[in-house]
Each structure stands twice: as C-alpha cells, then as structure tokens.
Amino acid sequence: MAIPAKIQNDLRQFQRLQQELQSASQQRLQMDLKLREVTHTLEELKSLPEDATIYRPIGSLIVKAKSRKEVEELLTEEKETLEIRHKALERQENHLKDRYTTMQKEISEALQAAGVPVSGGSQG
Numbered sequence: 001m002a003i004p005a006k007i008q009n010d011l012r013q014f015q016r017l018q019q020e021l022q023s024a025s026q027q028r029l030q031m032d033l034k035l036r037e038v039t040h041t042l043e044e045l046k047s048l049p050e051d052a053t054i055y056r057p058i059g060s061l062i063v064k065a066k067s068r069k070e071v072e073e074l075l076t077e078e079k080e081t082l083e084i085r086h087k088a089l090e091r092q093e094n095h096l097k098d099r100y101t102t103m104q105k106e107i108s109e110a111l112q113a114a115g116v117p118v119s120g121g122s123q124g
Helices: 005-046 069-114
Strands: 054-057 061-064
Touching: 005 069, 054 069
Parallel strands: none
Antiparallel strands: 054 061
C-alpha cells in the first residue's frame, strides 16, 4: 500500500528531527567532557602551592602565567561559560526529544489510519 504524500513529508521532517537530536546529543556530550576537564584542572590547580610556576595556553603558544590566581580566574570564567552553554544544550536536546516523541506518535497514528502496517520498535 502506498504511503500518502503528507505522511511521506512528515517522515522526511521526522528524519531531519532525528538528525538534529543526534547532533544536539553529541554537542552536549562534548560539552560534558570539556566541563569535566576544566573542573578537574581547577581542582588540580587549587592543590598547587601559591608560588608554583604555571603555564597557560594562548592560541598555539604556551606561556608562563603571572600567577596561580590569574589562571584560576580564567578557568573559573571558562567553567561558568561552559555551564551556561551546557544548560542551553540540555534544554535544546530535551525540546527535540519531546518533539521527536510527539511526531513519532503522530506519524504512527497517521500510518495506521491510512491502513499502512506499522512496525513496533521505538528509537530514541
């Protein structure tokens, strides 16, 4: 049995949504890794003596930092920025998951109403 044009269009939109969701999930996972790395670096930095020699990256160079405090401030600022971006990505991912679930249900119902057999398995 042929799938109606509207449902075919919905299926294409659903596939795009699925790709967006995968992309958002990957971005959030990358942000998780960066956030853990910065957090760990800050913890290690705080365990060093105040007068320890510390180097920090500037572009592709590594230069001696003026003080431990300077590097702590930079890392704290970076951590705060990453946390904000991480929360935004989580919200985006949750929104996409909701849309995905809703659209999956709508397409399944439309296919059943059109008399097209629907397979079981749920993805996502």
